[in-house]
Amino acid sequence: IEPALVQAASATVGTGVNLTVDESIAITSSATTTMSRSITLTASTAIAESVFNVKTNDPDGYLLTLVSATTSNPAMKQPTDQSKMVNDFVGTSVATGNAPQAWSTKVTNSAEFGYSAFGSHVVNVGSDKFAATGVSSCGSSDTPSTTLNYAPLVSSANTIASHTSTTTSAGVDTTVCWAVEQNGTFYIASGSYQAMAIATATTQ
Numbered sequence: 001i002e003p004a005l006v007q008a009a010s011a012t013v014g015t016g017v018n019l020t021v022d023e024s025i026a027i028t029s030s031a032t033t034t035m036s037r038s039i040t041l042t043a044s045t046a047i048a049e050s051v052f053n054v055k056t057n058d059p060d061g062y063l064l065t066l067v068s069a070t071t072s073n074p075a076m077k078q079p080t081d082q083s084k085m086v087n088d089f090v091g092t093s094v095a096t097g098n099a100p101q102a103w104s105t106k107v108t109n110s111a112e113f114g115y116s117a118f119g120s121h122v123v124n125v126g127s128d129k130f131a132a133t134g135v136s137s138c139g140s141s142d143t144p145s146t147t148l149n150y151a152p153l154v155s156s157a158n159t160i161a162s163h164t165s166t167t168t169s170a171g172v173d174t175t176v177c178w179a180v181e182q183n184g185t186f187y188i189a190s191g192s193y194q195a196m197a198i199a200t201a202t203t204q
Helices: none
Strands: 025-029 044-055 062-068 076-078 083-088 110-117 160-165 172-182 196-201
Touching: 025 196, 044 062, 044 196, 160 172
Parallel strands: 083 110
Antiparallel strands: 025 044, 044 172, 062 160, 062 196, 076 083, 110 172
């Protein structure tokens, strides 16, 4: 009797592994900031900064906007007596809206409060930029930087930074520079003032 030939049998089946990555975005900020010095009869300018860090895994990136937390302008006023206020920065022409302008364009014989921004994702607003590439300071000696352009903190949101891809796990910092100045014959009434802002990061 000859031995029977036994052939191995096999069967295959394919399988897949599914993965869902939820679109996520996170924003953190530095603590509430205080202007670099008090305004007095002889000290007329002050600056400060806030840092906002955004992280996202959205392949289309994010938008970062800034808006006043109050609908009543101006933004900088005394919490206990809102008749005492510092005007919003308007530059040479109110017609430019929120578009940044050089701080030197402020109105004379008045006081103004505004903000600028710098960072690798800071964007154009209107026909102007907040800052040129490479700017890394809000100013010096309590004086607003001449390499930045400023906008008013108002109740309509202003886009200050934008990106079109994911960030790293470290996130991306955007620095907002605050500036105040009294000039000419005008003095700001003494007291404690505060402006509240809301920064919002949104996926694109």
